[in-house]
Amino acid sequence: MNAIKIGLLGLGTVGTGVVRIVEKHQEDLMSQVGSPIRIEKIAVKSLEKERSIAVDPAILTQDPWEVIRHPDIDIIVEVMGGVEDTKTYLLDALEHGKHIVTANKDLMALYGSEILAKAVEQQCDVFYEASVAGGIPIIRTLIEGFSSDRITKIMGIVNGTTNYILTKMSREGASYEDVLKEAQQLGYAESDPTSDVEGLDAARKMAILGTLGFRTNVELRDVSVRGISSVSKEDIAYARQLGYEMKLLGIAERHDEGISISVQPTMVRTSHPIAAVSGVFNAVYVYGEAVGETMFYGAGAGEMPTATSVVADLVAVIKNMKLGVNGLRAIVPYKEKKLKADDQVFYKNFLLLQVDDKAGVLAQITQVFAEYEVSLDSVIQTPNAQQPGAEIMIVTHLANKASMEKVIKHFESLEVIRRIKSSYRVEG
Numbered sequence: 001m002n003a004i005k006i007g008l009l010g011l012g013t014v015g016t017g018v019v020r021i022v023e024k025h026q027e028d029l030m031s032q033v034g035s036p037i038r039i040e041k042i043a044v045k046s047l048e049k050e051r052s053i054a055v056d057p058a059i060l061t062q063d064p065w066e067v068i069r070h071p072d073i074d075i076i077v078e079v080m081g082g083v084e085d086t087k088t089y090l091l092d093a094l095e096h097g098k099h100i101v102t103a104n105k106d107l108m109a110l111y112g113s114e115i116l117a118k119a120v121e122q123q124c125d126v127f128y129e130a131s132v133a134g135g136i137p138i139i140r141t142l143i144e145g146f147s148s149d150r151i152t153k154i155m156g157i158v159n160g161t162t163n164y165i166l167t168k169m170s171r172e173g174a175s176y177e178d179v180l181k182e183a184q185q186l187g188y189a190e191s192d193p194t195s196d197v198e199g200l201d202a203a204r205k206m207a208i209l210g211t212l213g214f215r216t217n218v219e220l221r222d223v224s225v226r227g228i229s230s231v232s233k234e235d236i237a238y239a240r241q242l243g244y245e246m247k248l249l250g251i252a253e254r255h256d257e258g259i260s261i262s263v264q265p266t267m268v269r270t271s272h273p274i275a276a277v278s279g280v281f282n283a284v285y286v287y288g289e290a291v292g293e294t295m296f297y298g299a300g301a302g303e304m305p306t307a308t309s310v311v312a313d314l315v316a317v318i319k320n321m322k323l324g325v326n327g328l329r330a331i332v333p334y335k336e337k338k339l340k341a342d343d344q345v346f347y348k349n350f351l352l353l354q355v356d357d358k359a360g361v362l363a364q365i366t367q368v369f370a371e372y373e374v375s376l377d378s379v380i381q382t383p384n385a386q387q388p389g390a391e392i393m394i395v396t397h398l399a400n401k402a403s404m405e406k407v408i409k410h411f412e413s414l415e416v417i418r419r420i421k422s423s424y425r426v427e428g
């Protein structure tokens, strides 16, 4: 029986998992696809690096072109990361009729539409399940499971590293820097972890989910982004005191006026199932007009969960090859994109203010909210032993983003407010 030959770009965290699964589950995989699967060539940066798995040195190369242009290789599995060069490699592979499996959200968020269009033209598959929420089959779900529905909201914890950091800060009082180092050692973080902690990785994933869910071309620049680097242990403690967990949440919503997509640290009501998602776990909550509420949960990063999705994509490509139906599953967005303006985006807000502790302060503050027509859900004032003055915690009712920005700007010039210590979106 002829083996299906695979070219692997990258043998790091994910690539190692791919090799392990292909070796360990070979018999099961063969039963499903009808041929053995063989990894023919692997591109790495360093030939000298010590690896945690035994690989025949003869199949390693430092030149990705040796993999891309290898005449016997039918499928390229890209798990090395990078954007511009990687795009060139993958477009070339497609030009030569090779199918692609990739875990690269940076690439798919920026150039997904170009790559998928080329794939359709070449009747090739490009599958990228591992690019969003590592081990959760969410891309398949949006493309196939919800093909019959109209999705109006996708809300997700889609970055494992930041959820791991927030969980450890919240439950163990650990420091941000220490937990980030731990997440890097565990293979969860990106090679540049700034993209995790500043929300860019999650924004890329939300652009991909928004495109698939809303069938429109959501671009990275359409996603408003704020990361977790400004979240303090104190903020997390206040959130818990009020009955919320702090989560880096991606939220994509669709209404008649248009769509909005954002990523930001969010206080999520503890009764919402997404608030219970901890550690490196991810969850994606999807609301469809017909199906109602659904939620998908699993490991969002790490060697084996991510490799599970990569190899499942590999199986899908091979099955399509056997049936001669490659290149048919790509979602090419067909709906016109309409983005909501800031005064059409509504959510609840939390504000923590450090203020003068004297008569009339609260009145001045509530006056500003009234001026911009923001109504309040709760206001709690506490004396602060560590700092002069008092602290006021405010939770608003639903308010539009533009009005809240005006409130905050006004507060910056209000004399009785010494400092706006923090502000967060509130969900649930």
Ligand SMILES: NC(=O)C1=CN([C@@H]2O[C@H](COP(=O)(O)OP(=O)(O)OC[C@H]3O[C@@H](n4cnc5c(N)ncnc54)[C@H](OP(=O)(O)O)[C@@H]3O)[C@@H](O)[C@H]2O)C=CC1
Pocket: 009, 010, 011, 012, 013, 014, 015, 043, 044, 045, 046, 047, 049, 062, 063, 064, 078, 079, 080, 081, 082, 103, 104, 105, 106, 130, 131, 134, 187, 188, 189, 190, 191, 300, 301, 302, 303, 306
């Ligand atoms: N880690 C995770 O949990 C997840 C990662 N992803 C995505 O998967 C991809 C891979 O991530 P991960 O495995 O963590 O990354 P790693 O940094 O662990 O591995 C990258 C691999 O690619 C090789 N490589 C990098 N640049 C080149 C190059 N120019 N030429 C040849 N080889 C190269 C490296 O070689 P060498 O080994 O010699 O250094 C290494 O083997 C990324 O796109 C990432 O965003 C997606 C979901 C989860």
Ligand SMILES: N[C@@H](CC=O)C(=O)O
Pocket: 131, 132, 133, 134, 158, 159, 160, 161, 162, 188, 189, 190, 196, 201, 300, 301, 302
């Ligand atoms: N760095 C990413 C890896 C998976 O996409 C994360 O932490 O989620």
Ligand code: NA
Pocket: 129, 130, 131, 132, 133, 134, 135, 136, 137, 138, 139, 309
């Ligand atoms: Na996934």
